[in-house]
Structure formats: structure tokens, C-alpha cells
Amino acid sequence: MKGEAEQTTQAVKEVYTGSELLIELLVEENVDIIFGYPGGAVLPLYDALYRSNAPFRHILSRHEQGGIHAAEGYARVTGKPGVVFATSGPGATNLVTGITDAMMDSLPLVIFTGQVSNQVIGTDAFQESDVMGITMPITKYNYQVNDARDLPRIVKEAFHIANTGRPGPVVIDIPKNISESIVYEPGSTTFDLQGYQPTEKPNPLQIVKLGSALSRSQRPLILAGAGVVFANAAAELTQFATMYGVPVVNTLQGLGSFPEENELSLGMGGMHGSYAANMAIQECDLLINVGARFDDRLTGNLKQFAPKAKVAHIDIDPAEIGKNVPTDIPVVADAKEALQALLEINIDKPDTTVWRNKVKENQTAYPYWYEKPSEYLSPQWLMEQIHQRTDGNAIVTTDVGQHQMWAAQYYKFSRPNRWVTSGGLGTMGFGFPAAIGAQLGKPDELVVAIVGDGGFQMTLQELSVVKQHALPIKVIIVNNEVLGMVRQWQESFYEERYSSSLLTANPDFVKLAESYGIRGIRAENEADADRALAEIFASDEAVVADFRVAWREKVNPMVAPGKALHEMLGVKK
Amino acid sequence: MKRIITATVQNRGGVLNRITGMLNKRQFNIESITVGASEIEGISKMTFVVHISDEQKLEQLTKQLNKQIDVIKVSDITDKAIVARELALIKVGSSGQLRAEIQGIISPFRASIIDVSKDSLSVQVTGKPEKIDALISLLRPYGIKELARTGVTAFLRGQQPRQVTDIQTVYTI
Ligand SMILES: Cc1ncc(C[n+]2csc(CCOP(=O)(O)OP(=O)(O)O)c2C)c(N)n1
Numbered sequence: 017m018k019g020e021a022e023q024t025t026q027a028v029k030e031v032y033t034g035s036e037l038l039i040e041l042l043v044e045e046n047v048d049i050i051f052g053y054p055g056g057a058v059l060p061l062y063d064a065l066y067r068s069n070a071p072f073r074h075i076l077s078r079h080e081q082g083g084i085h086a087a088e089g090y091a092r093v094t095g096k097p098g099v100v101f102a103t104s105g106p107g108a109t110n111l112v113t114g115i116t117d118a119m120m121d122s123l124p125l126v127i128f129t130g131q132v133s134n135q136v137i138g139t140d141a142f143q144e145s146d147v148m149g150i151t152m153p154i155t156k157y158n159y160q161v162n163d164a165r166d167l168p169r170i171v172k173e174a175f176h177i178a179n180t181g182r183p184g185p186v187v188i189d190i191p192k193n194i195s196e197s198i199v200y201e202p203g204s205t206t207f208d209l210q211g212y213q214p215t216e217k218p219n220p221l222q223i224v225k226l227g228s229a230l231s232r233s234q235r236p237l238i239l240a241g242a243g244v245v246f247a248n249a250a251a252e253l254t255q256f257a258t259m260y261g262v263p264v265v266n267t268l269q270g271l272g273s274f275p276e277e278n279e280l281s282l283g284m285g286g287m288h289g290s291y292a293a294n295m296a297i298q299e300c301d302l303l304i305n306v307g308a309r310f311d312d313r314l315t316g317n318l319k320q321f322a323p324k325a326k327v328a329h330i331d332i333d334p335a336e337i338g339k340n341v342p343t344d345i346p347v348v349a350d351a352k353e354a355l356q357a358l359l360e361i362n363i364d365k366p367d368t369t370v371w372r373n374k375v376k377e378n379q380t381a382y383p384y385w386y387e388k389p390s391e392y393l394s395p396q397w398l399m400e401q402i403h404q405r406t407d408g409n410a411i412v413t414t415d416v417g418q419h420q421m422w423a424a425q426y427y428k429f430s431r432p433n434r435w436v437t438s439g440g441l442g443t444m445g446f447g448f449p450a451a452i453g454a455q456l457g458k459p460d461e462l463v464v465a466i467v468g469d470g471g472f473q474m475t476l477q478e479l480s481v482v483k484q485h486a487l488p489i490k491v492i493i494v495n496n497e498v499l500g501m502v503r504q505w506q507e508s509f510y511e512e513r514y515s516s517s518l519l520t521a522n523p524d525f526v527k528l529a530e531s532y533g534i535r536g537i538r539a540e541n542e543a544d545a546d547r548a549l550a551e552i553f554a555s556d557e558a559v560v561a562d563f564r565v566a567w568r569e570k571v572n573p574m575v576a577p578g579k580a581l582h583e584m585l586g587v588k589k
Numbered sequence: 590m591k592r593i594i595t596a597t598v599q600n601r602g603g604v605l606n607r608i609t610g611m612l613n614k615r616q617f618n619i620e621s622i623t624v625g626a627s628e629i630e631g632i633s634k635m636t637f638v639v640h641i642s643d644e645q646k647l648e649q650l651t652k653q654l655n656k657q658i659d660v661i662k663v664s665d666i667t668d669k670a671i672v673a674r675e676l677a678l679i680k681v682g683s684s685g686q687l688r689a690e691i692q693g694i695i696s697p698f699r700a701s702i703i704d705v706s707k708d709s710l711s712v713q714v715t716g717k718p719e720k721i722d723a724l725i726s727l728l729r730p731y732g733i734k735e736l737a738r739t740g741v742t743a744f745l746r747g748q749q750p751r752q753v754t755d756i757q758t759v760y761t762i
Contacts, residue, residue, distance in 0.1 A: 148602075148603060152603065152606060152607055152610055153611070153614055156658070157658045158603075159602075160602065162602075177658060209599075209658060210599060210661045211598070211599055211657065211658055211659050211660045211661040211662075212658045333656070334652050334655070334656070335649065335652035335653050335655070335656045337652075338645060338648055338649070338652075339649060339652075342645070
């Protein structure tokens with residue numbers, strides 16, 4: 017293996033252990049990177065890694081949470097499952113946030129945790145934790161290996177489950193004695209998952225129904241979610257929308273599935289989405305949801321959501337259909353298959369001119385807006401600058417908070433798989449390590465991590481990884497010296513009682529970066545920022561940039577909690 | 590409304606945990622669950638009796654069950670021709686004199702006395718839950734010392750008035 021220290025390999029294969037077998041199986045699965053952290057229960061595994069000459073790298077994170085978020089970022093941009101190793105007990109429990117995050121955002125991960133030996137499981141042994149129990153509700157599936165001979169089937173199944181149907185995380189818990197045990201005859205890789213047969217092809221009758229609903233519609237609208245990205249169906253979506261003149265709203269996770277420069281694009285909908293997008297949802301008479309799950313941040317008050325619309329919902333996960341929004345035309349299918357089927361049938365083209373004009377009017381009259389404060393940098397301006405200076409071509413990861421919403425609003429995506437953000441779980445600490453995984457997965461791409469000064473401090477120890485592997489990631493700290501999103505809510509809904517949301521003792525991020533051997537830059541005003549941005553994007557090395565932005569800025573517009581999409585605040589200056 | 594739902598599941602480690610965990614997490618109100626072997630090795634049959642507020646919740650329940658990797662098939666058999674049975678063991682306080690009286694009460698239920706001690710006797714009864722409820726209330730005046738019910742297990746009768754649709758096919762169309 018090519019690893020931390022380029023270990024030399026000695027092919028001493030006297031015996032064949034569970035660990036060695038596992039590594040062979042990972043090679044067969046075309047794994048190229050493992051994100052991990054060693055410990056007692058995975059020592060056999062790490063020893064096998066050391067001795068192996070498998071063609072993959074192991075990336076040592078500095079905290080298991082950093083490792084798993086990196087694996088998520090990797091999965092997000094490559095479409096391949098992220099592979100994670102961690103030890104038992106605290107190693108495994110440190111993964112819990114990342115596993116839940118991947119579950120909520122449907123990211124394929126295969127996670128291997130060490131476990132105490134079989135003989136002592138259940139005795140509260142040193143570093144024992146009930147990984148099966150803990151991870152059952154937050155995984156698509158999980159396994160504990162009881163016999164090393166089962167590894168071939170389990171690993172095959174795990175990769176299959178993780179990255180088919182609606183993707184998700186799979187945990188394989190391996191007791192130490194199993195990874196140490198000698199395997200004389202490994203079992204076969206064949207499996208039979210009778211209960212897991214995702215429906216990929218749409219029912220033709222439903223497609224016809226959807227088609228005729230579209231032809232009768234005067235105000236059709238597409239809501240495109242991450243399902244389009246996972247299914248690689250961006251081209252089909254664009255073709256379908258343009259063919260029938262249907263405007264498109266994206267969910268947060270669906271950004272990039274439809275080019276934002278396309279005249280049919282209304283951008284993001286939901287809590288901090290555009291007024292035009294949200295009004296289109298409220299006014300449309302046919303809402304075609306492609307691969308979105310009607311999350312509450314998108315729908316606002318469910319009772320008043322899309323009140324005039326007939327709802328069609330294309331989803332690979334039948335359980336999402338009808339879960340939150342009653343659905344008239346359910347289509348269980350892969351988004352690509354469904355869109356292809358729709359493109360193949362004859363649909364009388366509806367005349368949507370009036371509708372499109374109306375929607376456009378809103379877009380022109382109510383764009384995202386901000387005022388540039390005189391003293392400080394404007395965070396929104398900063399986002400626009402980043403977008404401009406990267407030609408909209410960067411892979412952008414974000415953390416969670418105001419900066420995330422500004423990035424979503426102002427960084428316009430024209431291609432899928434370039435937007436990496438924690439949506440479902442809203443995990444602070446996600447953005448920076450996710451950028452590490454994204455950069456490792458796409459070494460030739462520009463990766464920009466946009467983070468808050470709060471969230472960055474949750475996982476910044478991963479700067480060591482950036483340095484160690486010379487990853488040219490650009491970390492943009494949108495530093496408002498507050499937990500911005502919390503402060504915003506406190507300003508708007510709690511009469512400015514800033515309870516525990518002011519970050520009064522931030523580190524010097526420039527020195528901090530430098531202490532890791534990484535270039536640090538600070539910008540306090542626009543002139544600084546101009547220079548800093550030029551330097552950042554000219555550099556082929558990692559940069560950590562501390563942008564001091566106005567702390568009082570709010571994300572606008574907003575659908576207040578409990579309100580309906582048409583009741584947006586802050587729509588105009 | 591009360592529904593009877595059966596599931597055929599692959600008998601893998603933790604399957605019961607997975608299902609009860611999901612039901613709990615998604616706030617489904619379960620009256621009883623039974624699990625046991627089926628006619629096929631490695632495949633178990635589960636029967637759920639659930640209280641459900643509306644059709645949408647019911648649809649979610651069957652979909653969430655189906656979504657479990659280990660679940661092969663889910664059927665809501667409430668409105669079908671089914672046989673549904675439960676077993677109960679009932680220990681009642683009883684002196685020798687009352688034994689005949691109790692025997693008289695339980696015999697129309699085709700229940701039987703399966704254990705007798707100085708001051709108690711144990712009754713075994715199987716049948717539909719309502720029948721068991723009825724017997725329990727008749728025995729209550731004698732003092733029920735212990736009661737154990739298995740929960741309902743059920744399947745379709747051999748002859749159905751019309752074709753059974755399993756949920757998997759219902760929602761793909
Ligand atoms: C792990 C975690 N803890 C708490 C929260 C709640 N939360 C959401 S946004 C936010 C503030 C984030 O502040 P910062 O990282 O500085 O970003 P900003 O909003 O200022 O852009 C907090 C605390 C969260 N999302 N995740």
C-alpha cells in the first residue's frame with residue numbers, strides 16, 4: 017500500500033488472516049482510498065495494511081469524525097462509496113455523527129469498525145461498545161462478522177447496499193479475533209438479498225399519467241433534488257425541462273442538478289431560497305418532484321405547501337413518496353430511468369409562456385439582495401467574488417450556518433457533483449474535512465471549503481492531513497465572530513438575546529494555519545479581500561483565509577419557522 | 590384503526606431489533622408483535638397488530654417495513670379472510686372447591702387446565718383475541734395472579750374471496 021510513510025512491502029504470506037482477506041476484498045471493490053484511524057481492536061487490520069501492497073492509500077485523519085466527513089466528501093464528488101476504518105469503542109462512537117449525516121443525505125459509505133473479541137462481547141470489555149445497537153437506526157444496514165469466512169459475502173453485500181437504490185452508510189463490525197483468525201477456505205461472494213430489490217425502472221402507466229398531467233398543466237414546475245445527482249440524470253433533466261418549458265426549482269442538495277444559468281432555473285427553494293422559487297411552488301398547478309424528499313426546510317408549513325398543485329413524485333425510495341406531501345402520481349424509479357421514459361413518450365406540449373413570464377417577473381423583481389456595510393466585508397459579496405474568480409467551476413464544500421446559505425444562494429452551479437454540504441443533519445464541522453475527501457477524490461479540481469469560524473473550530477485538527485498530503489484546498493473562513501445562524505434567530509425571534517452565540521475568544525486563524533505549516537491570510541476589508549482572493553486562487557497550495565465579515569448580516573429572504581413558503585421575510589431591502 | 594400486518598423476513602441477526610427500532614423511531618403504536626419460523630428455513634414470519642390513525646400512516650408503516658433490507662414481503666391482511674390466533678396462559682387463585690366451577694366456565698372456550706397447585710390453577714386458551722378477552726373477564730372475579738399473552742399470529746385462509754395484493758406491487762403502480 018502507499019500510505020502514511022510509504023512503507024516497504026515484504027510479501028510474507030505464510031498464513032491468510034481475516035484482515036488480509038478483507039484487504040483483498042477491498043481491492044476487488046476498487047477501493048482507492050481508506051479514511052481511518054487505528055486502535056487496539058483494529059491492530060490486526062492495520063498490520064495487514066502495512067504489510068500489503070494493495071493499490072490504495074490510507075489517509076490518517078486526526079479525529080474519526082474528520083475521517084468520516086472526508087469519506088462523505090469523497091463519496092459526494094466521486095459517486096463511489098467512501099471507505100472508513102475505526103477502532104472499537106470510542107473510535108466507533110466518534111463516527112456516529114458522520115454516519116447519521118450520511119444516512120440523512122443518502123451518501124454511500126462502507127465503514128469498518130473493530131470490535132472486542134467475540135468471547136468477551138457483552139462483558140463491558142475494554143473499549144467495547146454496542147456498535148450494532150448504536151448504528152442500527154443510523155445505517156442503511158449493518159453487520160457484525162461472526163466468521164471470517166463470511167467476509168467475502170458481507171463485503172460484497174455491503175458495497176452493493178451502500179451504493180444502489182437510495183445510497184446510504186453500511187457498517188461492518190469486526191471482532192478482533194475474527195480479523196486475526198486464519199481463514200482456510202473463504203466463502204463465496206454470492207449473495208441473495210430477497211428483501212432488497214430497488215425498483216429502478218418506472219411503471220410505464222405512471223409515466224403516461226405524469227405525461228398527460230403535464231400536457232393538461234398550465235403552470236408546471238419541477239423540483240429537482242439530490243436524487244437527480246445520484247442518478248446522474250442532470251442531462252436528462254435539462255432536456256426534459258427545456259423540451260416542455262418547465263421551470264425548475266432546486267433543493268439545497270439538488271443544486272447543480274440543473275444549470276443555474278439556464279433561463280428556466282429559479283435556483284434554490286425553501287427556507288432561504290429565492291422568492292421566485294418559493295412563489296412558483298405555491299402557484300404551480302403541477303409539481304413534479306424528481307428525487308427530493310420534501311424536507312421541512314424546503315416545504316415550510318406543510319399544510320399550506322403547494323396548495324394549488326397536483327403532485328407527482330419520482331423517487332427510488334418508495335417510503336419517501338407520500339411521507340410528507342400527499343402525492344397524486346407516485347413514480348418509484350431511478351431518476352434517470354424515469355426521465356428517460358418521460359422523454360421517450362409523446363406528451364402534448366403545454367403552453368407555459370404566461371406562466372414562465374410570471375415566474376421570470378418575480379425573479380427579476382425579487383433577486384437575492386444585500387447591502388454592503390461600509391466598515392466590514394460583506395459575506396454575500398465575498399461569495400459572489402468566489403463564484404466569479406473560480407468561474408463557477410470549483411468544487412465547493414460548506415459547513416453549516418449562514419455562510420452555507422450564502423454559498424448556496426450566490427455560488428451558482430452549472431454542473432452536478434460539485435456541491436458538498438450537510439443538509440439533512442446540518443452538521444457543523446462537516447465542511448472542512450469534507451473538502452479533504454473531495455480533494456482526494458478529485459485531485460485535479462479546485463476545492464474550496466467555505467466555513468464559519470464556529471464550525472471550522474469543530475474539526476480544524478484535520479489541517480494536519482492537508483499539510484501531510486499537500487492538498488491544495490482553499491479554506492475560506494467567513495469569520496463573523498459569532499455563531500451567525502444562531503445569532504440571526506436570536507435577533508429575529510428572541511429579541512436579540514445573544515445567549516452563548518458570541519465567539520469572543522477565537523484563535524488567530526492565520527497563526528493557527530501557519531503552525532500547521534499552511535499559508536494563512538487575513539482580510540478585513542474589500543481591498544484586502546481582493547488581494548487575498550487573487551493570491552488564494554493563484555496559489556497551487558493550501559490556503560487558510562480569515563475573512564472578517566460583518567457580524568450583523570442576516571440571511572435573507574427567509575421563511576420563518578412554521579410559516580408557509582409565500583410568507584417570506586426580507587424579500588426586499 | 591386496528592390493523593393486522595404480516596411480514597416475511599430473512600432471519601438475520603438483529604432483525605427483530607431493526608424492526609422494533611424503526612417502529613419506535615417513527616412513532617408507530619404497536620399492540621403486539623409475534624415472530625417465529627416459517628415453512629422455509631431461514632425465513633421467519635412476523636405478525637403485527639397496530640393502531641393507526643389514518644391511511645397515510647398505514648401506508649408509511651408498510652413502506653417503512655418494506656424498506657428494511659431483511660424484509661421480503663409485507664401484507665396488510667386485516668380485510669382479508671384470515672385465521673388469527675393468540676395463546677394466553679392465565680393463573681387464577683383457586684381453592685379446591687372452585688376448581689369445578691372454573692372448569693365449567695372455561696370449557697365452552699375449549700380452554701384447558703394445565704397446572705394445579707394448592708391455591709392456584711393455570712388455564713391455557715387459544716383463539717381470537719376477543720375470545721381471550723372474554724375468558725379473562727370471566728375469570729377476573731376469581732383473582733388473576735398472572736397472565737401471559739403471546740400476541741396474535743395470523744395468516745390468510747387457503748381460500749380467498751378475491752386476489753390478495755401485496756404492498757410491494759401496490760405502490761409501484
Ligand atoms: C454540531 C452542531 N452543533 C450545533 C449546531 C447548531 N447551529 C447551526 S448553525 C450554528 C452557527 C454556526 O456558526 P458558524 O460556524 O460561525 O457559521 P455562521 O452561521 O456564522 O456562518 C449552530 C451553532 C449545528 N448545526 N451543528
